Amino acid sequence: MNPAFGSHAADPKPGTRGLILRTAHNLAIDTATLAQVDAEQTSRGEVMAEIVRHLTPFNTSDVRITGATVISKDLSIDSLAIMDMMLDLEDSYDISIPLNVVAEIHTVDELADTILRLRAERQG
């Protein structure tokens, strides 16, 4: 046996590593028909709540996360973790946030605005 091929046999499910568990919310918007409904209902409040949900584990202070929170400064989160959170948010809202746009997002408000804008562009 080619030892090189043997190497992959040890990995039971290549490609599944790193997949997050799907929440009911993710499942709902992954479904094509529901996506439309969900899109129309995406409100700023919901987007903010979703972002805060993602960021809360990184909040090591007593200060609440608000729209003005500067993500990389006010929270204990490194730049890679921010980018990984963006990937999850992209999938939640079925949008793609380009890397150069990611670089311009500093506050929670800016992130919410970006999501809403890209969401609107997708529909429109």
Next chain:
Amino acid sequence: MGLFDRHAGIVEAYRDVRTTGADPFQIRMDRVLSPTEAIIDGRRTLLVGTNNYFGLTYDPACMEAAIEAIRAEGTGTTGSRIANGSYGQHVALEQEIAAFYGKKHCMVFTTGYQANLGVISTLVGQGDLLLIDADSHASIYDACKQTQAEVVRFKHNDPASLDARLRRLADRPGNRLVVLEGIYSMLGDSAPLKEFIDVCKKYGAYVLVDEAHSLGALGANGRGLAEEAGVLDDVHFVVGTFSKTLGAIGGYCVSNDPDFDVLRVVTRAYMFTASLPTSIVASVRAALKVVQARPELRTRLWDNVRTLYDGLAAQGFTLGPMPGPVVGVHLPDRATTIGFWRAMLDAGVYVNVAVPPATPNGVSLLRCSLSAAHTPEQLTHMIDVMTGIGRQMGVLPAGPRLKVVAQHG
């Protein structure tokens, strides 16, 4: 505000690192003895972090070829191939690499970093889409900064995540280029390439695979992951480096695209830097011949992979997801990792430290890379050293574990 103030965070983190007494990022090898040993701090040290996968840095044929080339053509080319012209050796090497892959064209660069930077940033431009794995190498991320193309990341080794992004972008005009790696440099895992290729075909995307760590190691002929996965024909661009398996320095890109050679006059990382000295080119040509003539080096490398990977796993270490020439040993945090690294160095074993932000998902790793030149005794010794330190530091349970006998097929 001073010029260096923006780096204050790094300076602080770096200061932490240095309190361990040795700086993992400024290790000095007083003298390198062989592909697997060096004198560090006056001590004979086992090297298990050099990417010297086939141990060719001291291969007699490669060394002789380099020495002969220096005698014949001197020490350097003193300019780029666009300005100063190509040496016969450059052209011959390009033909030999192209033939190795069964592709029509090859361009050689002065480093693998420049190959990725130049090729990726030039292939896509304004209006195009560049899709990269979230855990891509720095050279790929830097290419993203140099291109006008829109860059979108997908989740590491996750074809469904790529599919979702290509689907969202489906009605956008422009070319799509997807960049993957044969073996990821930190955790040592490989892309599920076949599945990725299926997604790329579905959306008409071009595929580039960086085989920096997989050249020689993967595939029946050592051509890398694309060969192993049986998809070399579906990969439009293969990028690689001479700095690891081939034991020298330099990079390359191969392709069948009929217009590929135009890159020579538009790729800045090729045009505006000096070409490789012919001594390097000659040693790389010799090393490529060794890779093709001595498949037993690949077998030996994988035997060593099994010894280290299975040995560390049996002792209870948490390792990267699949065995390979790069073995990432997970440790709980940065301080433990650096302490562990220091203790290993004191015991005469050198590996790499990989801590955030250089690592995916904020993990802290001791990064080991294996060589065909390692002996089983060296690796058994290393496992003993790591196990001892692991128990002492409380990373492993204190008592000795039952010996697990690994079955080798």
